[in-house]
Amino acid sequence: MVLETPAPKEHEYRIYTLGNFALGRDEHIALSRDTLSQINPTDPHFTRMRDVEAMDLIIDVPHPVESVVEPLVYNNSALTDHVFDFNLDIDLEALDATSSPGDMVLDSLPRALFADVHRLAEQLDGLVGALPDAESIDDALRQAAKQLRSKSTSALPSSSSAPPQQKKGLQRFTTPAMLPIGPGAAPLPAVIDTSPDPRSLSIGSLPYTTILIIDSDLCNTSPLSLDLVTSHTILIIRRGGCSFSKKLSAIPSFPPAAKSLQLVLVVSFGTDDTTRPLVDEVQLTPKGLPRRHPICLALVPGGQTVWDTFLRGARTIGVVDDNGVINTKSRVVPAQAENMAIDSQAKEIGAGASASKKKAKKTTKAKTTKGKKEEKEVPGIGVRRRYYFTSKGIRISNLIVT
Secondary structure, three states: OEEEOOOOOOOEEEOOEEOOEEOOOOOOEEEOHHHHOOOOOOOOOOEEEEEEEEEEEEEEEEOOOEOOOOOOEEOOEEHHHOOOOOOOOOOHHHHHHOOOHHHHHHHOOOHHHHHOHHHHHHHHHHHOOOOOOOHHHHHHHHHHHHHHHHOOHHHOOOOOOOOOEOOOOEEEEEEEEEOOEOOOOOOOOOHHHHOOOHHHOOOOOOOEOOEEEEOOOOOOOOOOOHHHHHHOOEEEEEOOOOOHHHHHOOOOOOOOOOOOOOEEEEEOOOOOOOOOOEOOOOOEOOOOOEOOOOOEEEEEOOHHHHHHHHHHOOOEEEEEOOOOOEEEEEOOOHHHHHHHHHHHHHHHHHHHHHHHHHHHOOOOOOOOOOOOOOOOOOOEEEEEEEEEEEEOOEEEOOEEEO
């Protein structure tokens, strides 16, 4: 190893050769976790340390719904690439006269854009203030964007009447998350250190399956109900609007339990992918009292793409009305619906077999073969810690743990 000075942050060691192979400055050595059991944890020359800055989230969600029609193209740009380029052609006199300016804006847009309503809503918000002295247009754009986020997809204009298709099963993603700093920062739950690596678990068997996602920043809302925080392990909200401390103050005090809230994930829609969330005040409850059991908060970069991924696997979805009240709705994701259908079918088969046995009244015991129980796949999230190595307190920059 060589000691690099100056390094980007501080003094760091870099392994420059492995056996007879020289390593470049951007090349790394990956060390599997199974190998760590053979290393002396007290060796000062080679010490494993927890990464307190970042972690990894393992996410199992259903496949996205895909249309059976070919991807629509507008202005020679594939819609699947999220390229939006359109002219807003609206009669201003008619806009001032109508009682539903948001609907008028939506009716004037090309049907192809409604294939991604979340992205379209962001584009409409971005047009607010683009024209000087056009308050009526700005109000119409805001109302149209709000309708896009609040209405169901079936209520929106559709580019095709073809039924959607969806693949069965789940798919797995991995995304980074930044851990908090500041007086109100709380560590990850201790159970994570004793749990197996979530990457080694089969798809659909991750530990945190009760996921609550609220389409809000929790800045000007009523406090969450106690039932929500005691029945969900993961809470996902949006970044912005207020400090991280104020967001946490909307969560009521609750006794710690395995089925209660374990982690709050704040999705960032900016470009600061490596910024750690600053919880600048000691965590308080909605009544202003210090929280006896602080909650760990993490910042997840990725914007709308990551938000939509979380949304596909959420058990409960919450929206905020005009009075700041959080309204929630539980749902059954496609993978869970499939599991419920399998269970129902198995019960019917079992009941039918039992009835047949009673009707036959045979004295001889029939030979039966017990089929292998099909494993259920449930959407969920797993948390994976990151580690790094030091030698006499100095970090080894190009050695990573896989």
